[in-house]
Amino acid sequence: MTGFDLSAILTNSDYRAMLLHGIETTFAIYVGSWLLAMTLAILLLAFRMSPVRIGEPIVKAYISYHRNVPTLVQLMLWYFGIFTLLPQGLTNWLTDHNAEAIFAIIGLGLCQAAYFSEDLRSGLRSVSPGQMEAAKALGHGYISALRFVVMPQGVRNALPPLINHSVSLFKNSSLAIVVGASELTHAVKEIENLSFRTFEIYLVGTVLYLFFSLIIMGAGAYLSMRADPARRARA
Secondary structure (H helix, E strand, O other): OOOOOOHHHHOOHHHHHHHHHHHHHHHHHHHHHHHHHHHHHHHHHHHHHOOOOOHHHHHHHHHHHHHHOOHHHHHHHHHHHHHHHOOHHHHHHHHHOOHHHHHHHHHHHHHHHHHHHHHHHHHHHOOOHHHHHHHHHOOOOHHHHHHHHHHHHHHHHHHHHHHHHHHHHHHHHHHHHHHOOOOHHHHHHHHHHHHOOHHHHHHHHHHHHHHHHHHHHHHHHHHHHHHOHHHHHHO
């Protein structure tokens, strides 16, 4: 196959359908893993801030594991290791309900939770202790002060790293190809095998990843502006 011919990819209805399905699966993995990661990150942060003394070393161990073991290895451990140890009935159910995507969501979500938790913790630590004291002086209890005074400021301070890690999570969804999830990279690879248009299809895949990453970054920048009164006033 010689010559550059992008239309050979874009005008083929089968290839377009494969790309669309890959995009849908990519976003299903991304959204599912993001929600899992954020939920777990909040729980980890709450456990770490609790009076339970064993909470901090457990959370530190969790974060250390997920930050030092490659995400790819974690995905393979979940799908090729833990999946095989599950009861047969559960294994059959997962197989019938896209087990590859489910375990990609679990693996990516658990891994990303470590980063989100540290982002939130850094954001809270950047809030002056005087904010809590001022809130209590105005009649707020501890929980009320956290909810209405400290947390909004902490989350606002944590938005830049949270946005960066959210984009990284979207890009890392491509790692789900190693467990057979039919996401965008998998679709690109399949089309390359069928069409032999290697440069063209990888160019399309690159542009799609860039396009969606920029959208996520743009949405994050908008949220950062809306959360910062000073920036909102300048805008």
